[in-house]
Amino acid sequence: MGCLYCFLGFLLLAARLPLDAAKRVHDVLSNERPSGYMREHRQLNGWSSDENDWNEKLYPVWKRGDSRWQNSWKGGRVQALLTSDAPALVGSTITFAVNLVFPRCQQEGASGTIVYEKNFRNDTGPSPDPYVYNWTAWTEDGDWGNGTRQGHHGKPFPHPRKWNFVFVFHTLGQYFQKLGQCSVRVSINTANVTPGPQIMEVTVYRRYRRAYVPIAKVKDVYVVTDQIPVFVTMSQKNNRNSSDETFLKDLPITFDVLIHDPSHFLNESAIYYKWNFGDNTGLFVSNNHTLNHTYVLNGTFSLNLTVQATVPGPCPSPSPRPPKTTASLASTLKSYYSDSPVPAGDNALEPREIPDKNCHINRYGYFKATITIVEGILEVNIIQVTDVLMPVPQPDNPLVDFVVNCQGSTPTEVCTVISDPTCQVTQNTVCDPVNMDLGDMCLLTVRRAFGGSGTYCMNLTLGDDASLALTSTLVSIPGRDPDSLLRMANGTLVFFVGCMAIFVTVIALLVYKKHKEYKPIENSTGIVVRGKGLNVFPNCAKMLFPGNQEEDPLLKNQPGIL
Secondary structure: OHHHHHHHHHHHHHHHHHHOOEEHHHHHOOOOOOOOHHOOOOOOOOOOOOOOEOOOOOOOOOOOHHHHHOOOOOOOOOEEEEEEEEEEEEEOOOEEEEEOOEEEOOEOOOOOOOOEEOOOOOOOEEOOOOOEOOOOOOOOOOEEEEOOOOOOOOOOOOOOOOOOOOOOEEEEEEEEEEEEEEEEEEOOOOOHHOOOOEEEEEEEEEOOOOOOEEEEEEEEEEEOOOOOEEEEEEOOOOOOOOOHOEEOOOEEEEEEEEEOOOOOOOOOOOOEEEEEEEOOOOOOOOOOEEEEEEEEOOOOEEEEEEEEEEEEOOOOOOOOOOOOOOOOHHHHHHHHHHOOOOOOHHHHEEOOOOOOOOOOOEEEEEEEEEEEOOEEEEEEEEEEEEEEEOOOOOOOOOEEEEEEEEEEEEOOOEEEEEEOOOOEEEEEEEEEOOOOOOOOOOEEEEEEEOOOOOEEEEEEEEEEEOOOEEEEEEEEEEEEOOHHHHHHHHHHHHHHHHHHHHHHHHHHHHHHHOOOOOOOOOOOHHHHHHHHHHHHHHHHHHHHHHOOHOOHHHHHHOEEEE
């Protein structure tokens, strides 16, 4: 009897060995799979359970650090880049994209073959073979021309082949395979996905004779959320830096709400925006994603936004359906190459339960921010433009005074940019500090030199630590004709002769007074004449030696001129 028990135990052990030896999909596609992972998610349409068997002979599995990775591709390693448009609202569609990055000087050709770039040179010189992998060299019986001539499960690959790589996506205890070139996209509907962070893993294989060779593995975290992903941009005229969430008093702030919805899941939904600006102005409700608000007090305020959207939702079901048993990866690929029906790519990945149009659910999104309101320059205007009259006109560098007034805080700097008439080509930029008292009217005069006659665009800005106010104007500098210049020269000559006559007269008076008898000084009126005569002489000297009049201290010391 004991021998019988031993014999039965041996049979049971022998029967169990193949089960233990066979690997499952989750054993090779993921190393981090918590217990009961599949039970947390319902079946994704078109995806297969990772409890299926894995054919390791057909699809080899290499661990990280395996030396075989170094020889999986000619010329180096292939990198796989995985991206998604997450975060995704529950019920919307999330799209994953995988792009292969080949080694240096390799690219995918028009026919899908992998070729070397033009003028590629290896260590021994130009490459005689333009192909890295010539997929069209596959023979009719399904093998490379220089290899073993045996088909894949008795069926050859289509010739010529359009797809060169096998991408195996794995997430939520399920997997999906897709054939493609160096870039593929896969979408899934998230109605059956539990909210929270999830992991998507992708393994990429290339064809090689009767099997496949892994060339890249990549994984990334994506987020499914039951809250509407909301972002808000804030902008304000004259605000120097909106990114620091500091804004100006008495100027409207534009709030623009951006909802992250790349699959357009909320296009048919009624969306409402509820604003609380934290300044005791009450609650604002709008169906427009853009709103302006003006703070009239300085200080710090808490901004709160709630976004509400009514979306179609699944009606309650009596009990969840168990996952449907699906074929293994190898048999699915076999059916694909045998021209048998298979799931039709991205559009087939829809949830099994279609939401009833009569059932709806409210989804909400939230945004909070703390903003600071300060004083700033609210407005700047050029109220007068005048030519600067010089004793000797300078047609090559005429000077113009701009009288500017402003509202709000006192500026600390003034900058001007002189450009061509289209305001595109900058010719001169000048910035000056404002270190004078502008008074309650906030008036100042800005003096600038222009490069000859013509029309100019001038941008003028007044700024302080928090604000930057801008105004623009077109300036026309008239030219001077030759007759005008001749008249100016004649006038200068006449003025010079007059100055010399006055100078001679003053000298004569001084000589006369020196030899005249003494008179009490209090009865003399010559001081006034002498003072006038001395004042005229420097002016005449300035006419004779004009120099750079813009550097004249008398011009710079006038109040309000920069």
